[in-house]
Amino acid sequence: MKKVSLKDIAKLAGVSASTVSFVLNGKADTMRISKPIADKITAIAKKSGYHPNQLAVSLRTGQSKTIGLLVEDISNNFFAALAKFIEDEANKYGYKVVYCSTENNNQKAKALLQMLSHQQVDGFLITPTDKIDKDIQQLMDYKRPMVLMDRFLPSVATPYVLVNNFAGVETGMLHLIERGYRNIGFVTVDLNMIQMQKRDEAYIQTIHKHKKLIKTPFLLRLHYNEPTEDSVKKISAFIQNSALDAIFFSTNYLGILGLESIKQLKLKMPDQLAMVCFDDHDIFRLHTPEITTIRQPIKEIARSAVQILLAQMENKKQLFKKQVEIMPQLILRAST
Amino acid sequence: MKKVSLKDIAKLAGVSASTVSFVLNGKADTMRISKPIADKITAIAKKSGYHPNQLAVSLRTGQSKTIGLLVEDISNNFFAALAKFIEDEANKYGYKVVYCSTENNNQKAKALLQMLSHQQVDGFLITPTDKIDKDIQQLMDYKRPMVLMDRFLPSVATPYVLVNNFAGVETGMLHLIERGYRNIGFVTVDLNMIQMQKRDEAYIQTIHKHKKLIKTPFLLRLHYNEPTEDSVKKISAFIQNSALDAIFFSTNYLGILGLESIKQLKLKMPDQLAMVCFDDHDIFRLHTPEITTIRQPIKEIARSAVQILLAQMENKKQLFKKQVEIMPQLILRAST
DNA sequence: CTGAAAGCGCTTACAG
DNA sequence: CTGAAAGCGCTTACAG
Numbered sequence: 116m117k118k119v120s121l122k123d124i125a126k127l128a129g130v131s132a133s134t135v136s137f138v139l140n141g142k143a144d145t146m147r148i149s150k151p152i153a154d155k156i157t158a159i160a161k162k163s164g165y166h167p168n169q170l171a172v173s174l175r176t177g178q179s180k181t182i183g184l185l186v187e188d189i190s191n192n193f194f195a196a197l198a199k200f201i202e203d204e205a206n207k208y209g210y211k212v213v214y215c216s217t218e219n220n221n222q223k224a225k226a227l228l229q230m231l232s233h234q235q236v237d238g239f240l241i242t243p244t245d246k247i248d249k250d251i252q253q254l255m256d257y258k259r260p261m262v263l264m265d266r267f268l269p270s271v272a273t274p275y276v277l278v279n280n281f282a283g284v285e286t287g288m289l290h291l292i293e294r295g296y297r298n299i300g301f302v303t304v305d306l307n308m309i310q311m312q313k314r315d316e317a318y319i320q321t322i323h324k325h326k327k328l329i330k331t332p333f334l335l336r337l338h339y340n341e342p343t344e345d346s347v348k349k350i351s352a353f354i355q356n357s358a359l360d361a362i363f364f365s366t367n368y369l370g371i372l373g374l375e376s377i378k379q380l381k382l383k384m385p386d387q388l389a390m391v392c393f394d395d396h397d398i399f400r401l402h403t404p405e406i407t408t409i410r411q412p413i414k415e416i417a418r419s420a421v422q423i424l425l426a427q428m429e430n431k432k433q434l435f436k437k438q439v440e441i442m443p444q445l446i447l448r449a450s451t
Numbered sequence: 452m453k454k455v456s457l458k459d460i461a462k463l464a465g466v467s468a469s470t471v472s473f474v475l476n477g478k479a480d481t482m483r484i485s486k487p488i489a490d491k492i493t494a495i496a497k498k499s500g501y502h503p504n505q506l507a508v509s510l511r512t513g514q515s516k517t518i519g520l521l522v523e524d525i526s527n528n529f530f531a532a533l534a535k536f537i538e539d540e541a542n543k544y545g546y547k548v549v550y551c552s553t554e555n556n557n558q559k560a561k562a563l564l565q566m567l568s569h570q571q572v573d574g575f576l577i578t579p580t581d582k583i584d585k586d587i588q589q590l591m592d593y594k595r596p597m598v599l600m601d602r603f604l605p606s607v608a609t610p611y612v613l614v615n616n617f618a619g620v621e622t623g624m625l626h627l628i629e630r631g632y633r634n635i636g637f638v639t640v641d642l643n644m645i646q647m648q649k650r651d652e653a654y655i656q657t658i659h660k661h662k663k664l665i666k667t668p669f670l671l672r673l674h675y676n677e678p679t680e681d682s683v684k685k686i687s688a689f690i691q692n693s694a695l696d697a698i699f700f701s702t703n704y705l706g707i708l709g710l711e712s713i714k715q716l717k718l719k720m721p722d723q724l725a726m727v728c729f730d731d732h733d734i735f736r737l738h739t740p741e742i743t744t745i746r747q748p749i750k751e752i753a754r755s756a757v758q759i760l761l762a763q764m765e766n767k768k769q770l771f772k773k774q775v776e777i778m779p780q781l782i783l784r785a786s787t
Numbered sequence: 788c789t790g791a792a793a794g795c796g797c798t799t800a801c802a803g
Numbered sequence: 804c805t806g807a808a809a810g811c812g813c814t815t816a817c818a819g
Contacts, residue, residue, distance in 0.1 A: 120795095120796060120797085121796065121798095122797095130805075130806085131807075132796090132797080132807095133805075133806060134804095134806075136798060136799085137798090137799095137805095146804080147804050148805075152804090152805085166568070166569050167796080168569070168796050168797070169569045169570050169571065170509050170515065170796080171510055171795070171797040171811090172796080172797060172798080173506050173797095174504070174506045174507055174510055174796080174797075174813090175796080175797045175798050175799090175811050176798070177811070179506065189525070189531065189534075190528070190531040190532065192526070195531065199526060199552075211570075213549060214550075229502070232502070233503065233504070233505045234505050235505065235506050371737065375737065378737075397707070397734065398737060401707065401710055401714075401738075403714060403739065456811095456812060456813085457812065457813060457814095458812075458813095466789075467789070467791075468791095468814090469789075469791080469792095469814080469815080470788095470789060470790075472813070472814060472815085473789095473814090476814085482788080482789085483788050484788070484789075485788065485789090488788090488789085503812080504811085504812050506812080506813090507795090507811070507813040507814090508812080508813060508814080509795095509813095510795050510796065510797090510811090510812080510813075511794080511813045511815090512814070512815095
């Protein structure tokens, strides 16, 4: 009564397991199963509430129809949205998605990669941590389908999909310069990852290109895991000591911390301080004043990553080394 | 080279598959495998990077060591935090967690329940939708380990863990009344779920108990899936038409919409309007002024739910009908 | 002290 | 037109 198996159906219908399998997998025609038998089997299966045990199917076919998704932090808006879009897209092709958060912790990321691998996922979608290159390289060696997202590892040639980080910061900076801001600070984080390096680089280079207008860069680099109050204090000090008239945050959670600092300093935006943040967020839209941001086209990133992964899974021999960069978008709001 | 199986190890070590299995599962002693053989097997397994295929283990043992988690919406802060705590707690006991969002859509919830079931999860943690009682009843009939969370179904006797919704709203209301507010509006949603009904009830009853001070309740019930701009407009009209001096939102996303309305109306909190919201959220902490909320003890809910589920899984015959209610907490901030 | 065998629930060549 | 058999990768009584 509890769990009905293929065998049970076979017994009830008075046929062999193979016949049941063929019928239930829509191969009745190719296998030339007679209509009456096929119908009988279908009816019995339906009535008894039979559903194949996916574990057994996966073991037998060697395909779990599951994609393993490793994001930095699923409770972060950006990654939550990314995961959602990926799931929708994967579902279209009959794939399930299992997702996990690395929290930028190498040990955790490695363990999760192992776990997904033991669970026999068919492919990986990964936002890598900085020291995970060995593991990624190994996946590549084993020809396991995989696409990196949001960032990539310069030391390993893999397919990836990410936003053009350089262009994003550049666009935001040019906007600030155009509006007449001259003391523009940049707050970033000491994550040794390519996407952050590109953002930092874009800031420095843009300042440099406009050295006639802008004397000097002001860069504050916070620690990834430091207590939030410490970061808030450092940002406050940074704003005051450098007499900033504008501030650029390199990622959404930094921007949210920045709002705390700005609030504590009782600075009026944009009059006393302008602000731009990389990555959009509900908080920025709801804030008074609303905050100008650089928005990543999350849906496009998701779609693109899934497509490349599926292409790999279908054609294992020739792993696509496809590397995609998508342009972000400046969302103009009241803070600049 | 790619995937090493138990058999491969057995061949390499020159022993049988059973011996390898015993050693690798720490049963070398009970099975009296000789030390040298055991060591040899361990060494070979390590060197060749062997890891058991979890699909096969699950199929054979009948346990997937996986818990299926069905939440309303993983991109909602509350559920994201809940999922995170549940995962941490489950991991302690060697369980993985697969999570999915119902988005309060019955069809989707049913399909996901099916999917999890076919995937052979060992137990279910569920935030039910309103018309899913049949499916839940079926799980109960089949004695599948299960705990409902956040809400329960009055028509099905199941174990559950949730916050005392009545007490939460009552506490918030008493706080508002104490502070001298007399025209207190309540914004809720037409989800036909018990947790919302309790919150509504608490509002009405508290008003009723204080009828000497408060003339009449003002209740606005929004549609769950209506466009956000419509909701925002309705809330604005509600505030103005009823000349409210305080407003209570029955859940976090309504509160966030409310912030939009209040912003558009340019009302100063708490002078022109006080606000309380059920469920805490970063946005409320970062808002100017900060918003008073009723916070659910999410970690406790998670811990408790996992504990009850594990108890069920270990003792299938006697399903615990445990029903737990936890008290929420009033977080006083500047909006009241 | 160790191995052969059965079986978890499926799918899929192969045979007739 | 349908069935018997092998096998996916494991675990676990059973036997010796």
